[in-house]
Amino acid sequence: MLAIDHGPDGTVVVAGRLDAAQAPVAQAFLDRVQGAVTLECSRLEYISSAGLGVLLKTQKRLLASGGKLRLSGVSRHLQDIFGYSGFDQLFEIEPAE
Amino acid sequence: MNARARQRQLSARDMRAILEVTSALAAPFDLMTMLGEVVAAAKQVLGAERGSVWLRDPATDELVLEVATGMRQVRVQSGVGLVGACALARGIINVPDCYADPRFDPSVDKASGYRTRCMLTLPLIDHKDVLVGVMQVLNKIDGVFDADDEVLAAALAAQCAVALQRVRMTEVLIEGEKMHQALQMAREVQMSTLPATMPRLPGYDLCGTSKPAELTGGDTFDLAQFEQGLLVVLGDATGHGIAPALSVTQMQAMLRIAFRLGADLDSAFKQVNNQLAETLPADRFITAFIGILDPATHRLRFHSGGQGPILHYQAADGTCAFYKPTSFPLGAMPLSALKSGVTLQMLPGDILILLSDGFYEYRDAAGEQFGARRVQDIVTACRDRTMAELLNLLMQAVDTFAQGAPQEDDMTAVLVKRGMAVAAQRAFKRSFDSLPGIVAFTAEVFARERIDLGLLQSVDFALEELFTNMVKYSATSPAEVHIEITQVDGGVEVTLTDYDVDPFDVTKAPEIDVDLPIEQRRPGGLGLHLIRRLLDSIEYEYIKQNRQSRITFRKTRAQPPAPDGTVNPGEK
Numbered sequence: 212m213l214a215i216d217h218g219p220d221g222t223v224v225v226a227g228r229l230d231a232a233q234a235p236v237a238q239a240f241l242d243r244v245q246g247a248v249t250l251e252c253s254r255l256e257y258i259s260s261a262g263l264g265v266l267l268k269t270q271k272r273l274l275a276s277g278g279k280l281r282l283s284g285v286s287r288h289l290q291d292i293f294g295y296s297g298f299d300q301l302f303e304i305e306p307a308e
Numbered sequence: 309m310n311a312r313a314r315q316r317q318l319s320a321r322d323m324r325a326i327l328e329v330t331s332a333l334a335a336p337f338d339l340m341t342m343l344g345e346v347v348a349a350a351k352q353v354l355g356a357e358r359g360s361v362w363l364r365d366p367a368t369d370e371l372v373l374e375v376a377t378g379m380r381q382v383r384v385q386s387g388v389g390l391v392g393a394c395a396l397a398r399g400i401i402n403v404p405d406c407y408a409d410p411r412f413d414p415s416v417d418k419a420s421g422y423r424t425r426c427m428l429t430l431p432l433i434d435h436k437d438v439l440v441g442v443m444q445v446l447n448k449i450d451g452v453f454d455a456d457d458e459v460l461a462a463a464l465a466a467q468c469a470v471a472l473q474r475v476r477m478t479e480v481l482i483e484g485e486k487m488h489q490a491l492q493m494a495r496e497v498q499m500s501t502l503p504a505t506m507p508r509l510p511g512y513d514l515c516g517t518s519k520p521a522e523l524t525g526g527d528t529f530d531l532a533q534f535e536q537g538l539l540v541v542l543g544d545a546t547g548h549g550i551a552p553a554l555s556v557t558q559m560q561a562m563l564r565i566a567f568r569l570g571a572d573l574d575s576a577f578k579q580v581n582n583q584l585a586e587t588l589p590a591d592r593f594i595t596a597f598i599g600i601l602d603p604a605t606h607r608l609r610f611h612s613g614g615q616g617p618i619l620h621y622q623a624a625d626g627t628c629a630f631y632k633p634t635s636f637p638l639g640a641m642p643l644s645a646l647k648s649g650v651t652l653q654m655l656p657g658d659i660l661i662l663l664s665d666g667f668y669e670y671r672d673a674a675g676e677q678f679g680a681r682r683v684q685d686i687v688t689a690c691r692d693r694t695m696a697e698l699l700n701l702l703m704q705a706v707d708t709f710a711q712g713a714p715q716e717d718d719m720t721a722v723l724v725k726r727g728m729a730v731a732a733q734r735a736f737k738r739s740f741d742s743l744p745g746i747v748a749f750t751a752e753v754f755a756r757e758r759i760d761l762g763l764l765q766s767v768d769f770a771l772e773e774l775f776t777n778m779v780k781y782s783a784t785s786p787a788e789v790h791i792e793i794t795q796v797d798g799g800v801e802v803t804l805t806d807y808d809v810d811p812f813d814v815t816k817a818p819e820i821d822v823d824l825p826i827e828q829r830r831p832g833g834l835g836l837h838l839i840r841r842l843l844d845s846i847e848y849e850y851i852k853q854n855r856q857s858r859i860t861f862r863k864t865r866a867q868p869p870a871p872d873g874t875v876n877p878g879e880k
Contacts, residue, residue: 231547238591260546264591267640271590296595297614297636 226254229262241269246278253284325353333471342475346468356445363441394429401429404452426452432469491523515695518720526552527720534567542662543596577611584639593637606654613638623657628684654726656795666719695723731757735788766842773835782809799864806857811850
């Protein structure tokens with residue numbers, strides 16, 4: 212399951228599995244965010260290529276209007292995924308502490 | 309009025325008419341022909357002027373006029389008009405005078421100029437008791453529809469309903485089959501874009517394959533020769549099925565054209581990326597390794613858009629280097645500047661292993677992934693196999709690992725191996741004077757090819773013994789002796805070829821007993837004895853046609869000489 216919502220500190224908090232089944236839910240939510248957005252990923256357990264597609268589409272839209280999507284709390288495992296897919300070159304990534 | 313309430317039996321004449329209709333209804337396979345048959349049958353059996361069939365649309369619970377003589381398509385709600393009332397009550401409605409019935413809608417008559425006098429409206433109910441439509445027959449030729457007609461019509465309606473249902477089911481099946489055939493053709497087109505046979509590149513062993521999870525796959529690969537060198541591609545579009553199959557096929561075609569038109573690696577990568585970024589949907593991308601191997605320098609330069617890990621098996625020290633992608637996936641964003649690609653030096657025995665994530669991420673029933681570690685272990689263990697064999701072994705290993713867990717993603721592989729090519733060869737005059745030249749030659753080759761210098765002494769010793777033998781026993785031959793040094797895993801293989809000589813199999817020379825007391829020892833044979841101890845193996849081959857003797861020996865750091873000798877007798 213996937214949970215995605217606004218966090219108390221202005222971030223967007225995503226938790227659970229961002230896979231092909233959950234991608235439309237995440238996309239619908241992220242289609243509404245604007246400006247500079249931080250996606251808090253410390254409780255994101257899994258991301259598939261469909262999930263990467265959601266982040267990519269959001270990043271393109273935000274960049275076009277001067278905003279951007281930043282990822283925080285990125286676990287070691289997710290860093291590997293972003294690294295192995297070259298997505299670390301498309302997003303500012305702040306590793307988990 | 310309910311048809312079931314009627315007790316009247318069908319007459320023999322009626323029965324015959326119904327049976328004729330039934331056999332007519334068995335033939336058509338498409339809906340429009342079937343509806344035509346139904347209406348024609350009703351008109352004939354009931355002696356009516358006109359007929360029409362309304363089919364029920366289950367999605368909207370509307371009745372749709374699909375066929376009628378001289379009328380346009382109409383939709384009515386269940387419950388509305390005579391047709392709607394019949395559908396709702398699921399019973400026959402016999403109206404002898406339409407203009408006297410408030411449910412009758414005269415607008416159709418007005419539009420067509422036809423005057424409806426009497427009308428029989430009956431439900432078409434299939435064998436599962438589902439209403440499939442409503443049939444209307446208009447204007448009995450000599451009078452009005454009577455109770456006999458109602459019974460006959462009910463029997464006819466039952467036949468029609470079943471026939472209609474059959475046609476609809478057949479249509480669904482045909483539609484499914486058409487879709488399957490279309491997919492099959494798409495697969496053939498996609499597969500035809502992949503190299504059917506591997507290009508032949510001297511000194512290299514090339515192998516690629518793609519095994520889609522569905523009929524069409526989101527993966528592609530390419531191995532093709534251009535002026536720029538050997539193009540090596542492995543691509544994987546997000547998802548699998550028709551849509552990503554179209555994307556990867558498009559990318560592969562663009563790359564081929566780019567290189568055919570003389571593009572260099574950097575501009576091809578950048579331009580294809582930018583073109584894809586323009587045309588792919590916003591959440592789609594293609595991870596792809598795109599490399600060019602220069603067969604003259606053995607340098608392979610690549611860009612990898614999100615495709616990784618990239619494995620480089622290095623024969624010199626038996627290790628695997630893992631490379632990450634150099635860039636984000638193709639089509640994700642336009643590239644304004646491009647980082648310089650990565651260059652690999654392909655040394656003899658080196659293997660480049662490109663696998664799509666269908667391999668790395670293949671999960672067993674417990675959810676564990678196949679992973680890069682297993683790939684590395686198999687490659688390291690089976691590095692001496694041909695690449696086609698190695699590919700099979702990788703596939704088998706995934707199969708064994710999965711233990712029946714289904715293939716979820718496309719599996720695509722490209723393997724490029726630089727063979728253990730001949731490091732050097734030279735001809736030497738049949739003379740003891742050649743010995744210093746031979747020693748200089750081996751030293752030069754060992755240094756240039758970075759072969760373990762710890763092996764040089766044994767090689768020189770063996771060469772000197774064998775060459776000396778050739779000079780001694782075939783002194784009359786004017787031909788030169790050829791020496792060929794080939795690099796093998798962990799060492800060298802050396803071949804001496806002696807032309808125009810009698811056979812002399814060095815491997816068959818009698819064993820000498822080095823433990824004999826000094827008085828029983830004979831001179832000679834000691835050199836060959838020592839060679840057998842020093843080398844991994846030695847083989848002799850004599851080719852009668854050109855009176856050619858070939859001695860091939862192997863020396864690697866892996867095997868210390870076995871105490872019982874490891875002589876391999878010549879096989880021919």
